[in-house]
Amino acid sequence: MRPRVVCGIAAAVALFATACGSGGGGGNASVTAQAAPAGGYPVKVADCAGKETVIAKSPARIVTSNAAGLEMLLRLGAGDRVIGTGFPPGKGTLPADLADQGAKVPVLGDKTIPKEKLLGSGADLYVDTFGAMPVMGGGATGPSEEEFAAAGIQHVYLLSTACAGTPKAAKAPRTDLAGIEDDLRRLGAVTGTAARAEELVSGMEQRIGEVRTALAGVPEDKRPGYFVFDFDAGTKQPVAVCGRQVANAVITLAGARNVFADCDADFKTGSWEDVVARNPDWIQLSVRNRGTEEATRKAFDDAEAFLRSFPATKDLKAVQEGHFVRLGSEVTTIAGVRNADAVRQIAAAVHPDLVKNGQ
Template identity: 30%
Template sequence: MTFSTKSVRTAVFISGTVLITLLATCAQASGYPVTVQSCNRQVTFDHAPKAAVSNDVNLTEMMLALGLQDHMVGFTGVSGWKTLDPSLRNGIRQLPELSPKYPTKEVLLGANADFYFAGWNYGMRVGGGVTPETLAPLGIKVYELTESCIHIMHKPKVSMNDMYVDLLNLGRIFNVEARAQKLVNGYKKELATFQATLTPLKKTPKVFVYDSGEEQPFTAGRYAMPTALIEAAGGKNIVDDVQKSWTQIGWEPVIARNPDVIVIVNYGDVTAQQKIQFLKSNPAFSDITAVKKNHFVVLQYVEATPGPRNIEAIKKLAKAFRNDAS
């Protein structure tokens, strides 16, 4: 049997058309491409990342909560800040820490990363060497932590929705949308159920977040996650009017605004107890209500930053606010 050149070309054309159609159908069936909003950018994914890297303990826990370990090649920015939580080590199994603090482009390239989950001041700095713009030519796509977007754009005041949005977007990026939606729905239900059981407070407690620093305190302003946690627990951040995220301020406004409760963020070289002792031993703070009455509540770093521990953090704060009110 013989075939004409024309018939062979026709067969090849038809086969190619069928293959393209099949590939398009498969892509559509898998849910790709997907486009998500990341701060002021839209990022499109043609497939789920296969070599993801997360920065910081809270962002890594978001990945673990969604069961994305098999899509990861490592994490960064945990041991250098001493924020490791024992349960994280169990969750990440054999995944390596690629860099103790912020990674360089070379670190990410060395891991053959195709995705970087980080945030502004959570693994990236404005004008730094590792940003969505510097990583794009290397084939590494970036999704930015929503809470951190305030560093490069205007955004609404921080809320629990910032964390929920990140989980849902990660669900879309990695094609585990149903899993992400179930997780978020569970968090929302757990929080609503807990809040419904709370005894109403006679007075809204004034709360100060003490992260670190002796000459000037590093604290959480209007756009940092503790503000949302404090409000969900029934309190008010005394520096809610500071139009920043995590930031440094002076001690004068802290003394003048006289917090009823001080939240200590525990991580790093200085322990929570050492921070409390500093506040209690300094005569300048002796008239602060929280110091006089020993009204301190300790949150681990991973609880105070956006991530799966936020609901437990709210419960801890709510209990402390009510104990302090009694």
């Protein structure tokens, strides 16, 4: 991905997590954590290349690269062990029940955590969303594995986002949330909260299963075309959500058809001519939370007003019919538990006769 694209997307989602790191399809053999038979330690976890790290005991001092890992740890009940984060959650980014605790986590870097600060943080575990992505602080600019080891920090990844571009990354479009569920299980095993991880995964699967059952009678050729308009990435050139992005799975599970599912990437800068050619039935107005309900509503209003007035988009089918879905970037393009809620919200919008409640 070209740096300009990364910067555009970062404006929309980097304070929560780097959406640009999304990996391939739903499954990857290396995401499974191998715990001891009794559910204790040691725990073995693998990176994107399959190299294993052995976690001998429950970590006591955890640093997260951004708020994606932070939210997972908060949900797992391990938030009291997080001693720092990079890309801290902005106001309104975390759900209300986690916001106060998340706000208390020390910020080690407004964006990427500086190498020296990370190595000197006193952490015994680093949860990394980025992996080998130099433009977002991974790979070439981050600590080497030897430096992590010398500092006494074990290094684990959210593989659902860190493995894009690696040889083992799946190339097919992502159509399920198995990778996110596996990340929750891996973190649960690593932090000794495996039972809670299974509760979270079961909750996701239940919500998704209800939607799947409701939409069982909808044939593939009746799925409406769906375009995610990343308003925060800019309006000069639209940034398309491609097949390998987690949002493609969210859209698919919601009974819609991502009109850019065929591009083999996570995101891709395109043109308004591309969007017009695919003439989506529905357009998601995707903005980041602005911190207050009023400010966020205005951002949605501004995104809709642009599409209604811009010459290239004002005659699109979705615009003419007012088929807009107001749904934030944080729950759509960022890997997390709330992806399951986004599935239901989109399904309720595009199939209102079948899915009655999007909340």
